[in-house]
Amino acid sequence: MTGKPPLLEIRNLRKYFEQNSNIVDMLLRREPNQVQAVDDVSLTLEENESIAVIGESGCGKTTLLLTLIGLHDITDGEIVYKGKSISEFDKPDWKRYRRNVQVVFQDPFNSLDPKMTIEETLQEPLKIHGIKNREKRVRDVLEHVELNPPEKYLHKKPRNLSGGEKQRVSIARGLILEPDIILADEPVSMLDVSTQAAVLKKMKELIEDFGVSMIYISHDLSTVSYISDTVNVMYLGRIVETAPTEQILADPKHPYTEELVSAVPIPDPSHDRQRTQMSGAPRDPVNLDEGCRFRDRCPAVIPPDDIEISQEAYREIIEFRELLQRDEVAFERVMNTIDKSYPDDRKMAKAIREDYFTHDLTGENGAVLNEALIAFANEKQDVAVKRLQERFKSICETTPPTVEDENGWCVACHHYDQNVADLQVEQPKTAQSD
């Protein structure tokens, strides 16, 4: 490679937490549960670029950010700043990094020290880095974020500022060291719209006029579209799609992105949007196995080639099998609905089937499902899982590779294994119809 290395490069970053294990686990010497908050994430941030990371709550966005600013240890992978990995940083490197990489957090109400005046808050970073001419810089930065006149704010404490003003001070603090990179975690989600617009505008200006690069983290696609050139969609710790913002909004490829885009409300009563088909929320990122993480909710999950089954019926089976594997099938609840005087495994199997399945399965498919359910009724859970796995094996149970087209559009979904550009997802389009 020639030329300058990218400003910030994240390579296969992993951040796992160990879940607290209880005394029984300890006695049995079980491995502690792994919370896979960030799993194999790669991102590149070029100079003067603004990229976004979006996803539902709990998908690992904030962990990613805290890892980037060095508040979490890295489990695996690399963060490379201007060509040097942070694991090789010496003290001066860290100092430089901490000066050049700044964060703005979501919550304007707790982002500022309530005991410090605005002036003290803004002077802190300068003092830490031994920078002179502090008073002027504080004034200048306040003017930049349009807190005018600065004198009015210098001696105030945060509690006497409105939410929008606080968030501007947070941004000012992020800017005062003239960083190369700002990491912003849902910086406007707690603000009123009018303020939201002002803060977004300000941030956009900063990117454009001051040559700052930004990683913008949010679950709100509509603000993302305003501020970032590139969007990375994250689901349960992994990036599933990366593309230029406008393209991803117009033509999302990954089934999850499609759901996400189509769920954004449009401020126009004449616009007719279909409600989401998805149900539930992402599962806990604990001890996840191989395979696509979205498969238990994916409306486009791919049935095996060699059996005859409708996509909808297949989805139910996959969903159920995931529950079974995670031991989340509500066995007792279903059992309460039947007459318990004759513990008959067929009856139980039937009750479960009625509770969890709406589509008819006939022939071999139906027979296998019944076998599995009877096994489950007899408390042979692993047999049930195995039976279902053998018959209904999806390619989605292997981790999809990330494929990239010539324009840098990346997708990780088996629908696009061959080529990003010319493959279409075979599902009823949930997307816009105007």
Place this chain on the structure above:
Amino acid sequence: MTEPLLEAEDLTVQYETDGGMVTAVSDASFVINEGEFFGLAGESGCGKSTTAKSIIGGLDPNGQISSGTIRYRGKEIQDYTEKQFNEELRWKEIAWIPQSAMNSLDPLQTVSEQAVEIGTVHTEMSETELREQLKEMFSIVGLQESRINDYPHQFSGGMQQRAVIALALFLEPSLIIADEPTTALDVIMQDQIFKHLDEIKEKLNTSLLLITHDISVIFESCETVAIMHASQLAEYGSVDAVYANPRHPYAFMFKEAFPDVREPDRDLEVIEGYPPQLGDEIGFCSFVDRCPWATEECREAAPELEPVDDDDPRHVAGCFRKDEAYEMYQSNRLSSQSGDSTTAITSEDD
């Protein structure tokens, strides 16, 4: 279908505070029809929650309806006692979905126990009937019927919110008041919940008073929208009319402040300044300090809601310069789009 269900007329609500009287709602009038989804929008503190609470007799102890009337099915309810609200209205007629579902369910009781308790207080139904009724509502909001016997902690956040909706629905009220029901949730969860609310409307012809600061949700899910600014109703009418022909400066600026995924590059409107803190008497337009078109007149009296000249007979706006302002705004915006000036409008204010 277009029978008025709830009518508020010149509603004024005030709070008594250490610093004197605070007016939270000032002279607001609006009508919610049967089977109508009515959205109330505005920034925080503008009086949305206060309006809702005054309807259901849930004002904080220092708050009171100082003047005006609220009629429910033609009957005045603004002077109802706690007992009357409980016996005649709450749950059976008007139900409430609070912002935080987690705090509104009793963690020590299963959802069905809570429903039975509410049901026995407010109706004559038997326990079995009540359970059946709850099951039906569970299936409408997309929860498995058998889960009515679960404890709140057995549900995830989004499911809890749906359980609360089911609970609000289960005595088949005619009006549901939902105060920011999805603000804390992400878009997919929000969409799931509105999907269920749509179904409820279809099946039960329920009315909804939806309070939110997110106008895109209202434009999408409601028929009618009311926009409030600092205690005053700025504009109100069908979503189509208000969207196409907004007249009150706050209404059209508010609308333009929202990002729209379909136009990521559009300039967002910025409304400068802050809403004022309001004392006892409000004899002026509460938007005057933030309004680029304000004149002396706007400080001398509070504008009345007056009809806007378009297809929607209910469409009203409370601004002295409602037609001029919008025209000026439009032409300004057009010229700034063709020219290369960056801001859409500049304040004429000092």
Place this chain on the structure above:
Amino acid sequence: MLTDRTTSFYFAILMFIVFLGIFGPMLAPYDVLTTHYDDNGNIMRAEPPSLEHPLGTTHAGYDVLSRVLVGAQPTVLTGLIGGAMILSIGTAIGVTAGYVGGRTETVLMRFTDFVYGVPLIPFAIVLITFMGVGFFSSIFVIGLILWRGAARVIRAQTMQVKQYPYVKVAKATGASTPRIMIKHILPNVAPMAIFFLAMGVGYAIVLQAGLTFLGVADPFVPSWGVMIRNAFDSGYMASAPWWSVTPGLLIGITVLSTFMFGRGYEDLISEDGDSVEAETVTA
């Protein structure tokens, strides 16, 4: 600086008590160990207040007012030193354990638990054998033990403050651990620390009196705590309330004023004029 009325009021009280501590002995009308006799030559045992003895007399015929005035000095010293020790040790350990975490926390908190297990009186007696009987050693003993409650609570508070984004931002900007503790944690746990200071002052005064009676300090220095103990031990507590009420009230007022002044002062330094929104008010 002290514009707030309540705060100034408690500040004035504290100043008055310090004033008593310094000048009390000079103002005392009588010697504290002079037994007074009435006209008939009888000892004035627990006489109620009169013109000569405005606060009455003790059962040994001592003048209560003089004892209160002379006793102010040791009392103020006890409160000051005891309170300061409790505050500084408790805060230092609590903040360090709470913020640094890990092994440091484990060691410090185990040590705190250990101190919790130490019974004050026997410990005092053992320690005094090394340091020698005396007024100051009795205060030190108190300070060396009573910080434990403060340490625990302040650690919990610190852990809470540590979670706030502003601490994370400071860390991400490169602030060192001591800097974060001093600039961000300490000011934010100050309200709790002030509470412990006030409680510490009170405890120190009362416990010092208790220790005095075990022979750990000189019982002839009539601090306010000692006076109450005297009254109690003499059995005249109920029949001669004037003897114990004044020192009791004074201790109470000292504790309350320390707390109120501390809180008011703390509020005052977080004050900074009106909110910006309020300035845009037109109504």
